[in-house]
Amino acid sequence: MGNVLVLAEHRQGALRDVSFEMLAVAPKIAEELGGEAVVLLMGSGMDDMAKKMTGYGLKVMVVDDPAFENFNAEKYQMALSALLDDLKPSVLMVGHTAQGVDFMPALAVEKKLPLVADVVELAFEDGTLKATRQLYSGKVNAVVAFKPADTFLVTFREGAVEAPEASAAGDVEKLDSPLKEEVPYRKFVEYVEAEVGDVDITQSDILVAIGRGLKEDKNLPMVEELATAIKADIAGSRAATDAGWIPHDRQVGTSGKAVKPKLYIAMGISGAFQHLAGMKGAKTIVAINKDPEAPIFTVADYAIVDDMFKVLPKLTEKLKELK
């Protein structure tokens, strides 16, 4: 049929960003296929969410069934299996999330359909759909073609593209629940909130990290000023948490947390092996250290060899100007 079916994901009553992000990709692919992009929402009490999803000029199909009140991979698999038979879309797109990876492989096996996981880009080349995925922590892009099939399955990475601007309202179509029987194995037990402190540094986009070079806590406001200016969270080495300058849940490293921000600014941190292990996932690393031999410079993309107390105020000032 040429349609691209996008499964909108939600958790605890809120739509996930990836649901919107996929809408930046799906219509273009549908156009090439001579079909249209259609949003699928499954849940219980879906009116509000359906309204939000209609803002993109696309048809939204809603399955409203109390059986979907809580996520259950087995129910999703059963329902999608029936819907694929009914709707025969050319592509089914689902977020590459804890939910998506829970049922898509099983669905692919059940329906004998090709699945490409963790896709960051979808495009048409030579008349066929090609998916791009990343290898070696993003250092290599691999372009993957699908085996010929009626439907291609895709799990799409969160944050890979920007969500489109909202546009005209689309229609809502209510579907009968495809769930006709009880699922045999999986049962929803409870929803466990992740235990996090005030800030979860593993989720931060920008981190300003301090080490023993801070010397004393009266120097902290300078760092906080920079962090505020660039909307960063503050993290640090074990030396910084041991000194009590920041709480333990802000420690980066083997006995702390592994972080993967877009920007990591390390100041007064020597770059011990146990620290580097926790921040190697950062996209861009800026290091400020007065010792040119400090190991932190072996991993830094930008190195500032100077006294952090001289650099900090100037950096903050410049960054404020840029705003």
Place this chain on the structure above:
Amino acid sequence: MQTFTEKYDLLGCIQCGRCTGGCPVTVRADLNVRQFVNDAYDEDKLEELAKLAEIWDCTACHTCAVRCPKGLKPLEVLIGLRTMIVESGKVEPTVRDALQSVLLEGNPWEKSRATRSDWMEGLDVRIADPDEPVENLFFVCCTIAYDPRVRAVAQNMVKLLNKAGVDYAFLPEDESCCGSEVLTLGEEGLFEMQVEDNTEYLNEFKAERIVTLSPHCFTTYKTHYPDLKTPVVHYTQLLVDLLNDGKLSWKGELPKKIVYHDPCYLGKQGGIYDEPRELLKSIPGAELVEFERRRERSLCCEGGGGKMWVESESKKERLSDTRIKDAKELGAEIVAVACPFCVLTLEDSMKGLGYEEEMRVAEIMELLGELMET
């Protein structure tokens, strides 16, 4: 399946409390190992016990095992409980990543296996070959191979062996983690696999002895590898033999007050107390002083037992801080150790206490290396 009680001989316990009495971490954490030995008898309680945070405070120092009059290993009850948590998958991501890295890359530091021998760069190292018999086959240790802070232990060893004309070879980059930390983190299945793989791998080489650079590998091979054919020694044992044979000589002087810290894995667990001291005494100009808590009573630095990947909830003074303060009181200028983990814990405390100007933490091989060159 063995029950907990059978596996750890819990009925052998007389609840004398010597284990808890000697346990060093009781001063900073809520851990009461005797209580665990008592409570683990009730199989219905195990799941609750496994959820207690303090099971992760144990450093596997083995003080409790050394002191138990009934020959029990109380710490193993704690590790058994960790195993339950590991099996349920509810471990810290840091622990999960370290274990996964051991499985995939043969080291817990999430480093590529292909770079394991990078420390050899620029050195004239003899590499072991299963077809060539050798006297001393060296096993490096993941931490020494990868952490730049302690790489000098291996690098200086190569220089020393070349100079002394010793018949040696180092294992190539397919050397894999001994499993010391895997064992104490409670990943029983992975550890069993490591024992099997490493035994097969090491038995291929024709060596008179395997020389380990880290006491963690030393103790693990000695106590948990029953089918290993080649005897295992710690490097300090080999060096003392070389010293007595007149094969080692030092060029410079080190007129400093040195205190030796007995690593738990070398002393309490490996029974090696004298060799490191003999090496230090051989240093011209050095004055060796002793901690009050030394040898079997040595204070644990909290580096073992998987602590590299699990932080204590306790905010109380780290044992490594206490140790460095003790060293300061003795007027020690160098705290010498024979373990890469002790270097990391003690040096961090030394810096944290602000003694960087007047004190140094060093692995014995770092000191010996400098005396060869000067």
